[in-house]
Structure formats: structure tokens, C-alpha cells
Amino acid sequence: MVTRRPNNVIAISVLLAGAILAIAVSLLAQMRDDALRRAQDSIANISLLVQRDVSRNLEIYDLSLRAVIDGLKQPGVLDLPPEIRQMVLFDGSISAKDMGSVFVLDENGNVRFDSRAWPPRASNHADRDYFKAQRASPDVGLYISHPFSPSGTDDDLRIALSRRISRPDGSFGGVVVGTLRLTYFHRLFDGMKLGPSGSMALMLSDGTMLMRRPYDSKTIGINLTGSANFSRFIKQPSGDFFGMAAIDRVERWYAFRHIDGFPLILDVALSTRDVYVEWRRRAWIIGTLIGALDVTIIALAILFSRQLRLRRAAEEELRELARTDGLTGLNNRRAFEEHVNDEWRRAQRTGRPLSLLLIDVDNFKGFNDLYGHSAGDEALIGVARCIAQNVRRPGDTAARFGGEEFAVLLPDTDATGAQRIAEQIRAAVQALQCRHVASTHHVLTVSAGAATAQGAALATSRALVDAADEALYRAKDAGRNRVMLYGAPTDHSSRDGAAVTPDPDPRRAN
Numbered sequence: 171m172v173t174r175r176p177n178n179v180i181a182i183s184v185l186l187a188g189a190i191l192a193i194a195v196s197l198l199a200q201m202r203d204d205a206l207r208r209a210q211d212s213i214a215n216i217s218l219l220v221q222r223d224v225s226r227n228l229e230i231y232d233l234s235l236r237a238v239i240d241g242l243k244q245p246g247v248l249d250l251p252p253e254i255r256q257m258v259l260f261d262g263s264i265s266a267k268d269m270g271s272v273f274v275l276d277e278n279g280n281v282r283f284d285s286r287a288w289p290p291r292a293s294n295h296a297d298r299d300y301f302k303a304q305r306a307s308p309d310v311g312l313y314i315s316h317p318f319s320p321s322g323t324d325d326d327l328r329i330a331l332s333r334r335i336s337r338p339d340g341s342f343g344g345v346v347v348g349t350l351r352l353t354y355f356h357r358l359f360d361g362m363k364l365g366p367s368g369s370m371a372l373m374l375s376d377g378t379m380l381m382r383r384p385y386d387s388k389t390i391g392i393n394l395t396g397s398a399n400f401s402r403f404i405k406q407p408s409g410d411f412f413g414m415a416a417i418d419r420v421e422r423w424y425a426f427r428h429i430d431g432f433p434l435i436l437d438v439a440l441s442t443r444d445v446y447v448e449w450r451r452r453a454w455i456i457g458t459l460i461g462a463l464d465v466t467i468i469a470l471a472i473l474f475s476r477q478l479r480l481r482r483a484a485e486e487e488l489r490e491l492a493r494t495d496g497l498t499g500l501n502n503r504r505a506f507e508e509h510v511n512d513e514w515r516r517a518q519r520t521g522r523p524l525s526l527l528l529i530d531v532d533n534f535k536g537f538n539d540l541y542g543h544s545a546g547d548e549a550l551i552g553v554a555r556c557i558a559q560n561v562r563r564p565g566d567t568a569a570r571f572g573g574e575e576f577a578v579l580l581p582d583t584d585a586t587g588a589q590r591i592a593e594q595i596r597a598a599v600q601a602l603q604c605r606h607v608a609s610t611h612h613v614l615t616v617s618a619g620a621a622t623a624q625g626a627a628l629a630t631s632r633a634l635v636d637a638a639d640e641a642l643y644r645a646k647d648a649g650r651n652r653v654m655l656y657g658a659p660t661d662h663s664s665r666d667g668a669a670v671t672p673d674p675d676p677r678r679a680n
Contacts, residue, residue: 174564176476177475179471179475180468180471180477181465182470183468187464187467187468189468190463190464191460191464193637194460196599197456198449198453198456198457202449203296203454203571205446205448206423206445206450209423209440210410212430212440213364213425213438213439214225216362216438217425217426217427217438218427219362219436219498220362220370221427221430221436223358224372224432224436225429226427227354228314228331228429229431231269231348232312234260234272234348235260235272235312235346235347235348237259237261238259239333239335239346241259242259242274242335244258246304247259249250252289253607255283256288259274259283260272260285266273266417267354268350268351269349269350269351270347270350271286272284272285272346272347272348272552273290273295273347274335274345274346274348274631275295275301275345275346276343277305277343277344278296278343279294279296279297279298279345279423280292280293280294280296281294281295281299295347298315298318298330299313299316299603300313300330301332301347303332304342304345305334305342305345308334308340308342311332311333311415312331313331313332313333313432314329314330314432315329316329316378317329317352317390317391317553324390326391327351327387328349328351328352329345329349329352330347330348330349330350331348331350332345332346332368332392333346333347352380352381352390352406356374356377356379356381356383356385357439359372359383359385360383362383364439364440364444365440365445366441366444366567367420367440367444367445368383368440368444369382369415369418369420369439369441370382370436370437370438371436372436373400373403373435373437374391374434374435375404376395376433377393377394377395377396377400378394379391379392379393389417394416397416398414398416399413399415399437402424404435407427407428408425408426408427408428409425409426410424410425411424411425412424412442413439415439420441422439423442424437424438424439425437425438425439426438434436435655441537443605450657469613470648480537485543492504493505495554495569495570495571497547497550497551498550498553498554498570500557500558500568501567502569503570503571503572503577505569506567506571506579509569510526510634511565512635513579514630516581516633517623519614521624523583523585524579524581524583524623524624524634525579525580525583525620525622525623526577526578526579526580526616526620526634526635526637527579527580527591527592527595527618527619528575528576528619528635528639528642529577529578529595529617529642530574530575530617530618530646531553531575531615532611532615532616532617532646532650533608533650534549534573534574536608537549537609537614540606550570551575552599553576553614553616554570554576556595556599556602557576557595559598560595561580561595563580566581568628577638578595584622584624585620585655585658588655589620589655592618592620593618593653595616596615596616596617596679599615599616600613600614600651609677610650611644611650611651615651617645617646617651617652617653617654618641618645618652619639619641619642619643619644619655619656619657620638620641620654620655620656621635621640621641621655621657622655623637627657637657639655640656642654
């Protein structure tokens with residue numbers, strides 16, 4: 171099948187290349203999904219780690235503030251000597267790295283106690299948000315302030331954590347407040363591997379930015395309320411999504427969570443470019459290899475198909491040469507006998523007539539002896555041309571039967587039609603006026619015998635050939651240059667260009 175249809179080779183190669191490409195695309199899609207899942211797992215773990223670290227440290231700080239409030243309520247603490255009172259009110263955790271001073275403020279915002287100095291440094295905090303919030307409501311709990319800088323420089327940014335001091339009657343009695351340097355969050359964020367374009371942010375639940383990576387002091391304190399990402403942050407305790415950062419307009423995969431017990435939101439994000447950078451590299455490599463493989467497969471298939479076509483053409487040429495007479499271009503005897511057998515079987519099935527002509531060049535041996543073999547070959551070529559010009563129906567077959575003898579097979583042709591065709595061929599050869607002084611007609615002529623099989627008159631295809639041969643010999647015996655029908659009296663033959671009565675359809679059976 172493949173060798174008979176070279177285009178099938180190309181079609182199969184295209185299907186194979188398409189299958190390989192489909193497998194590669196499926197594999198790359200799976201690899202892309204895997205890259206995203208790994209990134210999701212990575213930022214989920216990072217966000218959980220950061221949340222726990224922040225939550226633990228803020229909880230420790232909150233416990234220190236609570237301890238100050240509890241110490242103030244203890245009888246006699248305020249009457250202790252200053253050095254001992256400082257040690258009772260302020261534990262050692264307050265002096266840890268990144269922790270600032272802890273102040274006890276009275277109801278007017280003035281400093282009563284200072285964890286780092288006695289007597290306390292004189293200052294008033296009544297205008298600060300952490301003081302106002304506690305004074306305004308007894309139910310605030312732990313309050314985390316907006317970022318501020320005591321020194322007015324970006325290097326000393328801090329947040330304050332405060333708790334309300336309530337008198338026994340529930341009235342406002344002041345605030346305990348401690349500060350935490352934002353360098354703590356800065357160092358914590360920098361320690362996480364987020365890729366070149368990754369980001370991490372910690373913000374208050376009201377949208378105020380406390381810290382962001384990549385760090386820019388100008389982003390600290392800005393409010394993100396109304397941005398698309400923040401709108402998602404406040405809808406649920408945790409989640410993840412693809413989003414565009416409002417600050418730098420970079421598309422990232424976000425994982426966020428609210429820090430339990432504190433009014434804080436943490437988000438960790440990986441740039442989609444960073445997520446897929448390794449996948450893109452592998453996709454280029456695999457895609458290039460698969461593309462090269464597919465192109466190679468199709469190119470080889472085209473070359474192979476071309477070779478098959480050349481081989482097929484050569485085989486057809488050889489087959490044609492094996493069936494064609496090399497001198498005249500007509501079918502050879504072997505091919506002719508195959509046609510005879512095929513047409514005989516068809517005629518037997520359909521009951522239609524089948525006619526056969528055997529044509530022999532008159533006195534050809536004498537022509538060869540007189541004019542030479544080259545002239546003899548030219549004469550045979552001329553006779554073959556006359557036969558071919560008068561045998562033109564698709565089903566008709568002309569052949570060189572051997573030597574100077576030719577045969578013509580005429581399916582669906584009765585005896586009258588066969589005689590007419592034979593006469594046309596005889597007349598055409600005579601009209602060539604090929605000089606032949608050894609002939610009684612002085613020109614090259616042919617004799618023809620015709621036989622027709624219809625019904626049960628001739629039992630086999632061999633009998634049909636023999637009948638035509640018998641009619642040919644009768645034409646030779648009758649003087650040559652004539653046509654003789656098998657089974658017809660001698661006076662029904664045509665000779666020397668004698669006319670034959672026209673038939674309305676001489677080629678078709680009645």
C-alpha cells in the first residue's frame with residue numbers, strides 16, 4: 171500500500187510528527203502545572219513560616235506589656251525603690267534586639283515610667299494614634315500603630331504596640347506602649363528566597379503598609395485600601411490568586427493570610443516570570459528538539475516519497491517496456507494475449523461480440539532482402555502507424571504479433587465492423603506508396619484475416635486466434651493485399667481497395 175501510494179508516506183509522517191508534538195505539548199503543559207504547584211507550595215510554606223515568626227515575637231512583646239499592667243496593679247510596687255521597681259515592671263525581653271522603649275503613660279499622655287531611664291524622659295504622647303485609640307475605647311485590646319520615626323529619618327522607622335490601663339472603676343487610666351523597629355521585618359523578609367521579582371508585604375488590616383520587599387522607604391505607611399489585591403485580602407482569612415501589584419504593576423502569584431490574634435495581613439508573592447523561568451528554558455530546549463525531530467521526520471518522508479515515486483515511475487516504465495514492442499511502440503505479443511484473455515472472459519459474461527484481426531506484411535522477406543533491414547524496420551513502423559491511426563477506441567488493442575505480423579483486438583465489434591477496420595488499415599498501408607518492386611502491386615501492402623466470436627461458434631480465445639490466422643492465410647492464398655473474413659466465402663473478401671457496403675454503425679454489434 172505504501173509503495174503504491176507514496177503520498178501515504180507523507181501523511182503517516184505528518185501524523186507521527188503531530189503525535190510527537192501533541193505528546194510534547196502535553197508534557198510541557200504538565201511541567202508548567204508542576205512549576206506552578208511547586209511555587210504555590212513554596213510561598214505557602216514561606217508565608218506560614220513568616221506568620222509564625224511574627225506572631226510569636228508580637229505575642230512575646232504583648233506579654234511584656236501585660237506584665238507591666240499587672241505589675242502596676244500589685245500593691246506596693248509603686249512604693250519600691252526606682253531601681254527595683256524598674257526591674258519588676260520591665261522584664262529582660264524588652265531589651266531584645268529591635269525592641270525600643272516601653273513607656274507607661276498617664277491619662278494625659280505624659281510619661282510616668284520609662285523602661286530605659288529613671289527618672290523617665292519627659293515627653294507627651296497624647297497626639298499619637300496608639301494613645302488616642304486606647305483612650306477612645308476600652309475594648310481595643312492590643313493596638314498596633316501606623317509606622318513613625320522618632321528621629322524623623324527613614325532609618326529609624328518603628329511601630330508601637332499599646333494596651334489600655336483601666337482604673338478599678340473602668341475609667342481610662344493611661345497606656346502602656348512599646349515600640350518595635352521595622353528593621354526586624356526587613357531582616358526577616360530579606361532572609362526568604364522569593365526570586366528576583368518576588369515580593370512580600372506586611373500591612374495593617376486597615377491597608378497601611380508596614381514593610382515590603384523589595385524594600386522602599388517611600389512605600390512604608392502608604393494605604394492600599396481600594397486596590398484590587400487588598401480587596402481580596404480582606405474577604406477571607408487566607409487564600410491565593412494571580413494578581414497585579416498596585417505598586418510596581420508586576421504580575422505575581424499571591425498567597426496571603428491574616429496573622430491570628432493581630433490586626434495584620436501578610437502576603438507572599440512570586441513573579442510569574444520567576445515561576446516559569448526554568449520551565450521556559452526547558453520548553454525552549456524540548457520545543458527546539460521536537461521541532462527539529464518533526465521537521466526531520468517530514469523531510470525524510472518527503473525524500474522517501476520522492477524515491478518511491480521515482481521507483482514507481484521506473485517500475486511503470488519497465489512494465490510498459492515489458493509490454494511494448496520496442497520498434498513499433500505497439501503492445502507486444504505477451505501483453506496482447508493478456509488482453510485477449512481478459513476481453514474473452516468479458517465477452518462470455520456479456521454475450522457481446524469480440525473480433526480479432528491478424529495482419530501480415532506481404533512479401534516482407536523480399537522487401538528486406540532488396541532494401542535492407544533498416545528500410546524493413548521503417549516499413550514496419552509505417553504499418554504500425556497506419557494500424558494505430560485506425561484503432562482508436564479505448565477498448566481496442568493493437569500489437570505486433572511477431573516479425574512482420576500484427577494483431578488487432580476489437581471488443582464489441584461484429585464481423586462487418588471488423589472487416590471495415592481491416593480494410594481501412596489495408597488501404598492506409600497501400601496509400602503509403604512505399605516502393606516494393608518485388609511485389610505484384612509494386613508498393614508495400616498487407617493482408618488481413620478477421621474472425622468474430624459471438625455465441626458458441628468459437629469455444630475458446632485460442633480458437634478465435636486460430637480462426638483469424640486461418641482467414642489470414644486465405645487472404646494470402648487469394649493473392650495478398652486483401653481482407654478475408656473467417657467463415658465467409660472468398661467473394662465476400664475485400665481486395666485491392668474494393669469498396670465495402672457501409673453499415674450504419676459498423677463498429678458496434680447489432
